[in-house]
Amino acid sequence: LLKEQGYEVIGMFMKNWHDDSVTISDECPWLEDSNDAMIVAQKLGIPFQAIDLSAEYKKRIVDYMFDEYQKGRTPNPDVLCNREIKFDIFLKAAMRLNADYIATGHYCRRDEIDDNGETLYQLKAGKDNNKDQSYFLCQLTQEQLSKALFPIGELTKPEVREIAKVQDLITADKKDSQGLCFIGKVRLPEFLQQQLKPKKGDVIEVPADSDIYNEDTEDVEVITDSLDTITAPFVYQKSSGKKVGEHNGAHYFTIGQRKGLNIGGTPEPLFIIDTDTKNNIIYTGQGENHPGLYRKGLFIEEGDIHWVRPDIKLTVGETRDYMVRIRYRQPLEKAQLIKEANGLYIIFDQPQKAIAAGQFAVWYSEDELVGSGVIA
Template sequence: MKRVIVGLSGGVDSSVAAYLLQQQGYEVIGLFMKNWHDDSVTISDECPWLDDSNDAMLVAEKLGIPFQTVDLSEQYKERIVDYMFKEYENGRTPNPDVLCNREIKFDVFMKIALDLGADYVATGHYCRRGVTNEGGEETYQLLAGADGNKDQSYFLCQLSQEQLSKALFPIGELIKPEVRKIAAELDLVTAEKKDSQGLCFIGKVRLPEFLQQQLKPKEGVIVEIDKDNDLYKNTQTTFASKLDELEYLTTKKVYAVTDGKIVGKHQGAHYFTKGQRKGLGVGGTVEPLFVIDTDVTENVIYTGQGHAHPGLFKSALFVTNEEEHWIREDLQLDSGKTMDVMARIRYRQPLQKAKLYKVDSGLYVEFEDPQSAITEGQFVAWYLEDELVGSGVIS
């Protein structure tokens, strides 16, 4: 019997994942990861870790599998929380869920599982693992989940071949209603439980309060830039080379306070992110205001009216060599090469047609249609059909 350690989170997905593995004849052990102690910043009625660990334990009892809790809060603070603070401070918007999978679930947690004699680690992610045998060598594939509404492959976009070789995703072939139905039939305590929102394994966090622990509030101005501003008028259309064009398309517009009018005040540019609409506290505009850029050095937030504001859109982005990652190392591009892909710049975004251009310094991703709120620090992931083959941090 192969031994599988399931990351039981106290939710319905991992509960059913554990049950399915049991049915497939694996020896299953449930492990709950405790990643957070500080209740002052979690919204306590939204899945604090204590309720979750109790639910996970009850599920393990019901299924008759061994269960224990591992405390990973130290590693979580070091690898996820500190990284988040640093990124926000630098005016970038990190994605803690992607990092949590790369650094915690499939690294720290996986090492613990393998030390406990596990052959595999399983999670309740909606994605699938495939294997191809091209050239006689086994290569692992990360495939989208069968449930198009819930596909979570994006969150695993930073996994390596090594990590995938030891990972199992038992519910990847199911759709959410089927998962709930199985849990209800088994009378599991998690059957009707709402999906947890917020940070991976922490529960729902009030982000501004969370960030204020480290990043002190600092008053600054909110500037509104008109959509007819000259900045959006003189666009270049002819280029000496494709590389020049890509460089132009990815160049950030530089705003100054004098480009618009001051419409309000904020408590710190590093609390805001591109595309954000809530929390600006500015009324009286015809259309809602969206953040089009933040300047953490000058502590200014630049906004524009309406979700079609030209300041929100760009048709290309860049990923540096250090931040470029291929799950399918065998498909990695050499400098000067291109690849047609489908890509997304955030979870749940429908896949977009795009083209990769590999250059010496990194990788350009050019979209067929301009994308709204391409945000530095977030991940872009690219697919060939339903296989996620690579990803990178937007620079």
């Protein structure tokens, strides 16, 4: 597509991972991907080179993942991979080759608007709603967007495959890549066990009608509908739960998770409603309507707020309505953003399921992604 538009194109492949011991065989192995990329480049008659970024990837992405899981948080390495690797280290490498832009296969769009003679860049959802990947680019800056091209953003996946078939490209029918950015599908516990060792702990089931107030609270009346209360995780009398099993490490699990507990015998499936990595305890509740799974809001600390469009960022005391999602592919939800001195509060019209610390909340104005932040 870029060649048709008159660009001079160079193909570049990033190798970001060397350890095949934790990847699931035949799922996105880097060697096969590299060969496919080289064959496509030959077919298109464009130069091709590979670049090894595995040291930077380990430092900026893998070490971050281990650190976040150890703290009982749920990181999103794909978002970080785009911010730290693709649109930073890789972008700088491309610029050293005197490139004007880098182009990626993300299903999203970039537009420009004129603001009193200054060009502002918009990050918009891809036309294919089923494949929109703007969420993964939610941490990009104006500078990064100014150097980015997304040539398939106006197309659907079937249309892209059809173009590849017409061009007789080897990747035309290749399965969609899944799993970690540039690593592929991994067995997460085995991946994490490289640094986070297994450690037996209790699985506690908290009844749905449990007192939702923390046992440290002396007077229930002091709890009001303050922003901090509305956005706080589910709290309960932890002494009211019962042990229903054991796990191999609280840091291997995340809020909302159902699989992997291997505990049966309950009328409804057990879902994780809280992980305590300090005391190595997992708290669970029966069924997907357990109150511990739902929250009305979330909080983003001041240093973790990012505006793709800094010209419209909220100032202290300001509120604005946006459509928000808290994970990839989640339907957009109506919410109010409230800016305070200590950070940003997001209050949803409807309670949201499995809000996990460490994930990215992303807000849109119509089809434009305007900001994001790490959930506290």
